[in-house]
Amino acid sequence: MFFPEWLAHYRKDWLRPDVVAGLTVAAVVIPKALAYATIAGLPVQVGLYTAFTPMLVYALLGTSRVLSVSTTTTIAILVATALGDVVSGNATANLATASAALTCLVGLILIVARLLRLGFIANFISEPVLIGFKAGVGIVIVVDQVPKLLGIHFHKGSFFHNLIAIVQEIPHAALATVAVGAVMIGLLVAIEHFAPRAPAPLIAVAAGIGGVSLLGLSSHGVATVGHVPTGLPALALPNFEMMMALWPPALGIALMSFTETIAGGRAFAESGEPMPRPNQELLATGLANLIGAFFGAMAAGGGTTQTAVNRLSGARSQLSGLVTSFAALGTMLLLAPLIGLMPDATLAAVVIVYSVGLIQPAEFLEVLKVRRTEFIWALVALVGVVLVGTLEGIVVAIIVSLVALAHQASNPPVYVLGRKPGTNVFRPQSTEHPEDETFPGMLMLRPEGRIFFANAQRIGEKMWPPIIATKPKVVALDFAGVFDFEFTALKMLTKSEKKLREDEGITVWLVGLNPDVLAMVRRSPLGEALGHDRMCFDMEQAVARYRASTPGGSRHDC
Structure with missing residues (x-):
């Protein structure tokens, strides 16, 4: 069970494309993982830890040849909500302990689901509801990151409180920070449009670090990430009391992690390749989270964008994931001081550009064209996330899916x-x-x-x-x-x-x-x-x- 099945069938001619794909994905995943850690309210190095351990474990045990597992915007915002409910203040030690407890719980829940053979939950949330849920998450993340892009500060509250506060604080925005953010967004959008295969996040991060080093942006009030520890992560031990408090949100995060993982694996499986096996995916993602919890990683799951990059870069097997994982390890050991020079506005720009991708009006219109009722379900899921919160939004999404299923079953033609x-x-x-x-x-x-x-x-x-x-x-x-x-x-x-x-x-x-x-x-x-x-x-x-x-x-x- 713990020996990589794919290794027994590995072909020599896959080695070069796997290495190239793994390094290409690392150039995309590592900067995004740093940004997602900030969404969760965690230190940026947690992103590196998440790109290392869960990626490594999944590459050894997962059944999808090209799925890239670290974390996603959806999981990051769910983690932020969960941690915000149990951690008072921003004490790094408390955050690390709470994150370890949450990630451990997510892993345990997925492993128990595997033992109970609950792989069918991959289809538990309907596609229109998932479209609405992700769009809602995208809107929440963008609103959450705009203050960093503007260099403004205020006490955060509900979605509409934050939206109103942003509008009120715009006159006090830091011009240097706004300029950095605008340049970064322009750079990311331009690269995605004119050179879609280029590692846009890596280029943006390098440009941000270069700006701080060469132009002295810090002296103009541009906030940077600050100190990032070099070396391997310290052993993190989950706190039992926190685990008792965190298990409800952990259920929602585990569901979303598995849903995104299996969806990404299925979407990028080519003809002739084995399809991901849901129950084995539960075990692989469960162990990726459980082991990652002890090495500082936040909750993890398969990412659609990074998996697409992996496939387009020519990945042939899970070896590409191993290469990405070791690239993250090399970054931890050698490049951490450079990461500390990165402007917060750069990370915010990366988060916003890729979170906007969760909001797909075309998908809503496609659902509306086919079936008006399911379009309404998608809107309900979106509004649920925005109005009641992301974790509660999962409950709304599940309830909407169940109501939809009950409606269809009770009213056959x-x-x-x-x-x-x-x-x-x-x-x-x-x-x-x-x-x-x-x-x-x-x-x-x-x-x-x-x-x-x-x-x-x-x-x-x-x-x-x-x-x-x-x-x-x-x-x-x-x-x-x-x-x-x-x-x-x-x-x-x-x-x-x-x-x-x-x-x-x-x-x-x-x-x-x-x-x-x-x-x-x-x-x-x-x-x-x-x-x-x-x-x-x-x-x-x-x-x-x-x-x-x-x-x-x-x-x-x-």
Whole structure:
């Protein structure tokens, strides 16, 4: 379990592209990891630790060949919220202890989820809700970083409090800091536009450090990162009392970590490559967080942007992740003093430019174009993050997803069918196909999905209007699209069949039952009432038998 599976199948011709990709990703990941540490309210060196240990552990145990694991903007803002609730003031020791406790908990939760085989939670939050959640996080992060870009200070509070305070403090902005921030944002945007493969964050960081060293920006009031310790991280021991206080937010962070990890791994798996295995991913990310907690790392997960860079740079295997990890180690040992010269405005610019990428209006419009209801769910998730907070926003996102699922399950479609002329194709009647055939005295209905206690009543309500409107002799229920038929629904259908037969003189046929549903019906009173004659193999057979029997009399059986 702890031996890298990919190593047994490694090919020599992958070595060079893996090394090149790993170094390229390091040039992107390391500056961004430093910036994300500041989002979380942690010292910048925590970003280096996160780019080292979790990346190393995942590269050894993960199943995605190109997934790059350190941290993300989403996880960073969640960590910031969680730590802010348990750490008073900005004592570095308290922050380090709390971060270790939180990261340890995230790792333990993911490992327990692996033991329980809960890999299916990768699909727990719907895509529209995730779009809204991430857009909300992007907005919150941008508002959080703007003060650093302007060189202003105020007591932070709710989202709207911070927004109003920024507007009020703009006249007091430090011009030198604003200039640095503007130049950095312009540089990042220009590189992304004109040279998308270049390591834009690294170039921006180098430019910022060069500006402080050569132009003496510090003497003009431009704040810098300050001292960054050189060497390996000190051993960090999680605090049990803090762990007890942090477990609720740790659940949300673990869910988001795994969701982003599996989404990134699946998105960049090429044809012919093995798809990430969710349960193994739970173990890999769980151990990456658990081990990382003891070496100063913050909560970690797969990052989509850095994974895209890894793929575009030619990565062939997890070795590229190992190269990135050791590049972070080299930075810790050799380049830490230079990092201390980096302007805060540079880090803020990096955070803002890449956080804006979380806000994708085109994705909202795509959802709206396809389905208005799910567009509303996306907006609810966005507003939830902005108004009630990021951690609470996860709860909002999950609730919205569950409500969406319940709504879909409780309101399945029921179609009135017609037959395409000259074929055996039966499709829902519509104004687009007025030529579709119907058969006097026969009503063909098709419910779809799982029929169970929560939707059986609703399905019955949808069936009655066409029955009343057409007054058929036979109602043929096409169950080809019904994959499960629950006991409560079966009892309701049994009563309805009896009512239609005895009170209305209408015969019910069941058509296209799958083997499991057919066996269940046959064991029930409904099966006894219908017998063999009123259960047909498919709708074509039902129509043929109905039409054959109609001229000869009143018998309408399969």
